[in-house]
Amino acid sequence: MMLGFCLAAGILFAALFLLYFYKYRKLSGQLTELENQLDESLKKGGEDSILVYSDEPAIRQLAARVNRLLEEQGSLTARTRMQEERERRMLVNISHDLKTPLTVVYGYAEMLLAPEQNLTPAVRTKVEKIYAKTRDVLDMLLLFFDLAKMESGELQLDRTQIDVCEICRSELAGYYEMLQDADFVVEASIPEEELFLEGDAQAMKRILGNLIQNAIRYGADGRYLGVSVGKEGSGLAIRVTDRGKGIVEENQDKIFERLTTLEDSRNKKYQGSGLGLTITKRLTEAMGGSIRVKSRPYRETVFTLLFPQDGQM
Template identity: 45%
Template sequence: MIALLLLLILVLLIILFSQQNRLRSRSREMRYVHYKLNAILDQQTQERLLLVSSDPRIRELLIDLNRLLDVNHRGIVERARLESSMRNMLANMSHDLKTPLTVVLGCSEMLQRSDLPEGEQQQIIQSIHRKSMETIGLVNAFFDLAKLESGDAAPDMSRVELGELCRRNMLSFYDLLDHQGTEVHIELPEEKVHIMGNTEALDRILSNLISNSIRYGLDGAVLGLRLYTDAEYAHIEVWDRGKGIAESHQDQVFERLYTLEDSRNRTYQGSGLGLTITKRLTEQMNGRIALTSQPYVRTAFTVSFRKMSY
């Protein structure tokens, strides 16, 4: 009887000792997690919590904490990218606004001279008006992009026929293209193609894409627009045979204020926001935009939307 009692006491002591060891081990592991986690967050390193533990709950906690660290690291990288993008955007915006405003200031100073011929005064006034409108256009483009990226209001969607939309937009550029001697190719299907979209947004998308081809691709002297469909989607392709866009630049053309530095057509400059706005508008209507470019052969921007059944 006494031997049995002693054995029971021994078993209890072993259990208590084992539990105490586990508690001490868990305490050490939790202290490691606490200090290591704070060090990673304070120093913003890419380290992760590495700990061999026999406690399944500690292992689960480590897995979850490392997942949170992954999310935190991606957030830090994205924030740094956005801050860099914002700095570049503000610098470019300041430059783009400064240029026309400097012209306006110079012209207004010239007008203060009383000895200017009337004809020259009129030319200066026209230059002031032109540069003022350019500045207003740039400010409006920034405002439009800010509204798009805030996601405050979704566009009103309705049934839109793309063939007529394409014809109307190409016609609006006819005089400019004809004056520059550009050969125009238009390919439209005989049957009507309908999508759910916003007419105003689609007009702006096409206008921006055609303007972009005029701005960067007219050294090829050809501009084309093609509307075609597949089993699910309607595609609008605007293309030219100009110098094209190098592969290293293709991922950047939709960024805010990105412009190709070697733009050939200096009389038809843009703000660098057109393609960014085009991409945002396309995505708002659940579409997608793609770019392919082979210099002096074919540079094409294609927007695609899910087509409607009749």
């Protein structure tokens, strides 16, 4: 009798074990399915809802809560996009409204500086300041226009074979007098051979110009500029180096954000618009490349551009 009882208990235990094991496998599979769908939805920005069929109340409740969170995230994402679009339009509208009167002021200042006006030295100095500051504001407005075009996808780039070495030499030569006046030591490591990539020549000139200007403005303490070009892996690497005050590590990712100027890590004698490096990053990425910065304060700050040479953009 005892043997029969033990046998029955064993069978009951085995049955319960199989039942719970089946239930566990079933729940595990449903949770895995929920997790997979959640991953796919997040990749799409949380636009898709989670659909998990289950007779377990806890699973259904979890799926419902996840869907509510995805819905809230979707609404937040949509509001963020709308806000960014409103900001872009506002910047464009303000820039457009300011451009016309500033252009008039700039034109009159230029006329007053003509030799035939015979201005006194004191008056000429004041007009020159008006002329220079007006030019600065107009340049900033053009930056706003360009950034708005890039962020809205309206900027169209050419796809032609460009010689990176020739563009680097040309851009560096364009800043020769400025570098000489600032007593910079310039080291250029640019091969004599032609190194081509598929991209937009004007965009590449602007990228390099922005980085050279950045080095002159914020690396003035070190009075050093280095420009190098070379093959790296299957692509090309361009590096622009200065030895100024530099950027502390926690701020190195922030410098590519719009309207960011890090006065604590840069030369306070110079004030930038906070748009130059943002535009540089957007143009680099539009040509299929990437940009990164590595800085050791008071020793070396290096901006590295990496571009593929396989014709992919």
